[in-house]
Amino acid sequence: xxxxxxxxxxxxxGAAGFIGAGxxxxxxxxxxxxxxxxxxxxxxxYDTGLKExxxxxxxxxxxxxxVRGDIADQGLVEDVFRKYNPQIVVNLAAQAGVRYxxxxxxxxxxxxxxxxxxxxESCRHSYDGGNEGVAHLVYASSSSVYGxxxxxxxxxxxxxxxxxxxxxxxxxxxxxxxxxxxxxxKIPSTGLRxxxxxxxxxxPDMAYFGFTDKMVRGxxxxxxxxGDMKRDFTYIDDxxxxxxxxxxxxxxxxxxxxxxxxxxGNNRPESLLDFVGILERCLLREGIIAEPAKKExxxxxxxxxxxxxADVEPLIADFDFKxxxxxxxxLTKFSKWYKSYMEQKNLRDRGC
Ligand SMILES: NC(=O)c1ccc[n+]([C@@H]2O[C@H](COP(=O)([O-])OP(=O)(O)OC[C@H]3O[C@@H](n4cnc5c(N)ncnc54)[C@H](O)[C@@H]3O)[C@@H](O)[C@H]2O)c1
Numbered sequence: 001x002x003x004x005x006x007x008x009x010x011x012x013x014g015a016a017g018f019i020g021a022g023x024x025x026x027x028x029x030x031x032x033x034x035x036x037x038x039x040x041x042x043x044x045x046y047d048t049g050l051k052e053x054x055x056x057x058x059x060x061x062x063x064x065x066x067v068r069g070d071i072a073d074q075g076l077v078e079d080v081f082r083k084y085n086p087q088i089v090v091n092l093a094a095q096a097g098v099r100y101x102x103x104x105x106x107x108x109x110x111x112x113x114x115x116x117x118x119x120x121e122s123c124r125h126s127y128d129g130g131n132e133g134v135a136h137l138v139y140a141s142s143s144s145v146y147g148x149x150x151x152x153x154x155x156x157x158x159x160x161x162x163x164x165x166x167x168x169x170x171x172x173x174x175x176x177x178x179x180x181x182x183x184x185x186k187i188p189s190t191g192l193r194x195x196x197x198x199x200x201x202x203x204p205d206m207a208y209f210g211f212t213d214k215m216v217r218g219x220x221x222x223x224x225x226x227g228d229m230k231r232d233f234t235y236i237d238d239x240x241x242x243x244x245x246x247x248x249x250x251x252x253x254x255x256x257x258x259x260x261x262x263x264x265g266n267n268r269p270e271s272l273l274d275f276v277g278i279l280e281r282c283l284l285r286e287g288i289i290a291e292p293a294k295k296e297x298x299x300x301x302x303x304x305x306x307x308x309x310a311d312v313e314p315l316i317a318d319f320d321f322k323x324x325x326x327x328x329x330x331l332t333k334f335s336k337w338y339k340s341y342m343e344q345k346n347l348r349d350r351g352c
Pocket of ligand 1: 013014015016017018019020039040041042043051069070071072091092093094095096097110111115140141142143193194195196197198203
């Protein structure tokens with residue numbers, strides 16, 4: 001069903017995050033009559049200064065309201081739904097990262113399971129008393145759910161019963177819980193499996209950002225599985241365009257369980273070594289590094305997968321869209337942003 005964004009109240013969880021802040025900004029700038037409420041606990045999984053600077057960019061919009069809090073706190077989520085009565089909900093708050101689930105598994109249970117459960121419960125009760133309630137719940141899943149599946153490209157029709165990280169298991173569980181709630185309470189919901197998202201204002205915990213930091217410091221970068229890995233790297237603006245398109249078309253409860261699931265990926269896996277080569281070139285061109293990176297080649301890490309590759313045919317069929325930004329363009333934009341961000345960060349760190 002078509003959903004008009006004008007005058008809508010849109011709740012975005014994880015609004016201080018990479019994708020959440022980008023989405024809030026995209027909606028606020030493109031739909032001048034939409035209201036956005038963001039929730040985020042601004043946790044210190046990575047540099048909170050970056051999260052705060054993303055929030056500062058959003059606070060210039062009068063139609064943006066920020067709630068600093070945890071979606072694992074049921075009372076807080078209920079209060080937010082009661083107060084703001086959102087018509088569209090985008091759940092992006094999560095403990096992300098594959099490797100961190102080995103160090104701090106509890107945070108995945110709290111944010112990805114209990115947090116998402118609270119969102120589902122509040123969506124369910126949004127219809128109480130005959131209220132209009134939530135017209136569309138869109139939530140982030142991940143390409144990690146495909147685990148070590150051999151068949152490529154990865155299709156949402158493929159079985160994904162063998163996660164190889166706790167992160168992946170929680171994301172698959174989110175899809176299952178969303179299906180149960182869509183079936184029981186007719187909450188129109190769409191899950192999006194994102195494939196390695198990169199770009200300006202990106203996450204410092206992700207490999208490309210870590211490589212950049214290390215190259216700048218002249219340190220050696222570690223390349224796992226001896227560089228023999230492929231990723232479907234997806235540029236942030238493509239993800240945001242895709243999410244905004246998806247938001248505006250919900251599954252129809254009159255036509256079965258109102259539940260849909262899509263991959264959003266670039267549909268063009270690139271080898272990790274090519275990726276590093278392009279990143280190196282962009283950083284050299286922007287004057288961020290003076291010489292090529294020192295590289296150390298290591299075996300595969302536990303929880304990592306060899307390849308990710310998105311089948312995006314359903315996305316094209318239903319939304320006439322697929323990501324298209326190439327690595328050269330995306331990494332050039334990342335490098336330019338990184339340069340200015342580090343200049344500001346250095347000034348901040350020196351107390352200027
Ligand atoms: N970036 C990617 O490559 C990628 C790939 C696949 C899936 N995803 C998913 O997309 C979503 C957004 O990812 P991102 O890259 O923007 O990550 P991010 O870490 O930048 O953003 C997540 C935000 O959620 C907040 N958060 C975490 N737990 C919370 C809680 N319990 N309550 C309130 N806020 C909480 C964090 O502070 C953070 O600001 C996540 O669900 C992630 O799992 C991302």
